[in-house]
Amino acid sequence: MKSLRDVTSKSAVILMAGILLAFSVLIYVGVEVLLDRYVDGRLMALAETIAKIVEQHPNILEESNEERSLATERIQRNTEQQGFQGVTHSIRIYSSDGRLVWRVSDTVPQQSVAGWVIEQVRSGNPVYESAQATDGTTARHLYISIPRYGQLRYVLQAETSLRRYRNTMKSLLILLTIGSGAMLLVAWIGSRWLAQKVLTPIAMLSVSAETISEVELGKRLTLESPYQELLQLAQAFNSVMDRFQRNVESQRRFIDHAAHELRTPLTIMQGNLEVALLKARTAEEYRDVVINNLEQVGRLIALKRALLTLAKFSGDKPPVYLAPLALEPLIHDVVAELTILFDECRIKLSFESQSVPPVLGDAQWLKQALINLLDNALRYTPSGGAVTVRLQTAGEGIALTVEDTGHGIEPEHLPHLFERFYRTDRGRAKDSGGTGLGLAIVKEIVEAHGGSISVTSQVDKGSSFTLRLPASTHQTIPA
Numbered sequence: 001m002k003s004l005r006d007v008t009s010k011s012a013v014i015l016m017a018g019i020l021l022a023f024s025v026l027i028y029v030g031v032e033v034l035l036d037r038y039v040d041g042r043l044m045a046l047a048e049t050i051a052k053i054v055e056q057h058p059n060i061l062e063e064s065n066e067e068r069s070l071a072t073e074r075i076q077r078n079t080e081q082q083g084f085q086g087v088t089h090s091i092r093i094y095s096s097d098g099r100l101v102w103r104v105s106d107t108v109p110q111q112s113v114a115g116w117v118i119e120q121v122r123s124g125n126p127v128y129e130s131a132q133a134t135d136g137t138t139a140r141h142l143y144i145s146i147p148r149y150g151q152l153r154y155v156l157q158a159e160t161s162l163r164r165y166r167n168t169m170k171s172l173l174i175l176l177t178i179g180s181g182a183m184l185l186v187a188w189i190g191s192r193w194l195a196q197k198v199l200t201p202i203a204m205l206s207v208s209a210e211t212i213s214e215v216e217l218g219k220r221l222t223l224e225s226p227y228q229e230l231l232q233l234a235q236a237f238n239s240v241m242d243r244f245q246r247n248v249e250s251q252r253r254f255i256d257h258a259a260h261e262l263r264t265p266l267t268i269m270q271g272n273l274e275v276a277l278l279k280a281r282t283a284e285e286y287r288d289v290v291i292n293n294l295e296q297v298g299r300l301i302a303l304k305r306a307l308l309t310l311a312k313f314s315g316d317k318p319p320v321y322l323a324p325l326a327l328e329p330l331i332h333d334v335v336a337e338l339t340i341l342f343d344e345c346r347i348k349l350s351f352e353s354q355s356v357p358p359v360l361g362d363a364q365w366l367k368q369a370l371i372n373l374l375d376n377a378l379r380y381t382p383s384g385g386a387v388t389v390r391l392q393t394a395g396e397g398i399a400l401t402v403e404d405t406g407h408g409i410e411p412e413h414l415p416h417l418f419e420r421f422y423r424t425d426r427g428r429a430k431d432s433g434g435t436g437l438g439l440a441i442v443k444e445i446v447e448a449h450g451g452s453i454s455v456t457s458q459v460d461k462g463s464s465f466t467l468r469l470p471a472s473t474h475q476t477i478p479a
């Protein structure tokens with residue numbers, strides 16, 4: 001696995017190397033261009049000065065030896081004034097047909113000048129060229145014309161050795177290489193130091209995160225750092241741990257409850273069977289045992305079904321398939337199906353409906369939610385009571401209310417009613433076969449539809465459960 005520290009320092013060094021290379025190339029090329037211009041400028045200034053002397057004294061090159069050495073001296077003085085002392089240089093003057101007629105230099109002369117150079121110079125263009133110097137190094141040549149009466153009289157060649165400039169460029173290259181190397185070393189050490197500084201608190205966080213075990217879920221990360229980002233990271237980790245702890249605890253509670261709910265019917269069944277086996281029983285007694293155990297099996301099956309339903313809703317994606325749905329016919333069907341049961345208990349079941357918009361819903365699950373509410377209303381409403389199902393518009397959506405005239409619920413139970421396995425004392429005492437999961441399932445179904453559930457109740461007067469669902473934006477209902 002890659003180490004973040006290594007990757008950080010490697011990236012910093014690569015980045016720095018790229019920057020330094022680009023910078024060095026820029027400096028090197030820039031200095032070389034500037035030096036070339038400087039050399040050419042100097043060469044031109046020297047050549048022009050000497051050309052002027054020759055122009056002003058047209059016969060200087062044809063005078064006696066004494067005059068020529070005076071001219072040579074004068075030209076040499078000018079050469080030094082142009083800043084060429086210490087640099088190997090020479091001045092040569094050629095006739096218009098290219099023959100060497102005069103030179104100021106003890107170097108081996110170039111005896112003639114190329115024809116194309118003469119042509120260029122004749123048409124007024126100075127010619128620069130780089131060539132092998134007499135001292136073996138590269139030299140720079142400049143040819144210009146020395147005119148007389150508007151005609152080319154002489155061609156002046158000024159030459160300078162580029163050795164000093166080449167040495168300067170070599171020194172610059174060494175300087176840039178050493179400087180870049182040193183900077184890369186600093187970048188490498190610096191980036192490792194920086195990575196160390198940033199990663200140490202992260203390493204501390206991960207060490208303390210590892211110490212949080214399943215038995216110590218309440219433990220939280222503490223980090224003393226001046227850096228806001230790292231504090232935020234610790235905070236984010238702690239809030240994830242809060243949620244995780246809540247989930248684990250609620251799962252533990254859920255498993256405890258489920259185990260408890262499963263244990264009760266199983267214990268009853270075991271007791272029934274043990275008592276039945278103690279001595280010989282009549283057929284009637286055995287029948288009672290079987291009937292009782294059958295009831296417990298029914299309880300177990302109801303519990304298993306409720307647990308499976310909740311498990312389906314606990315996944316990432318609730319098992320609802322939403323489509324535009326008209327609720328009125330659906331409620332009519334459910335009410336019609338359950339009316340016989342209500343009649344048997346002498347409870348009046350009625351349905352009142354307004355014209356409401358369709359909802360985005362899953363018919364099967366919404367039917368299940370309504371049946372759960374009506375099942376509770378039937379169980380907790382005494383004979384002679386009434387249960388009303390009401391469908392009406394509410395804001396942007398609809399409200400479906402199941403109202404009964406039953407025992408009602410004490411106010412202290414109301415906030416917990418939709419928790420899994422929560423039952424009021426009356427609900428337990430009645431032992432009406434409930435699992436304590438019916439309302440939790442209704443809540444899951446409604447929330448999977450983007451809706452909500454609420455309850456109001458008055459002891460001895462009755463309870464009212466209301467589902468609120470958003471209306472579908474599609475107004476047409478598929479057939």
Ligand code: ADP
Pocket residue numbers: 376377380404406407408409417422423424425426427428433434435436437438439440463
């Ligand atoms: P159960 O299967 O035990 O009915 P529910 O989740 O459906 O579980 O209901 C939880 C508790 O809420 C019940 O045990 C009961 O005490 C109370 N309850 C639910 N509906 C009503 C109602 N219509 N009238 C009075 N109490 C109710």
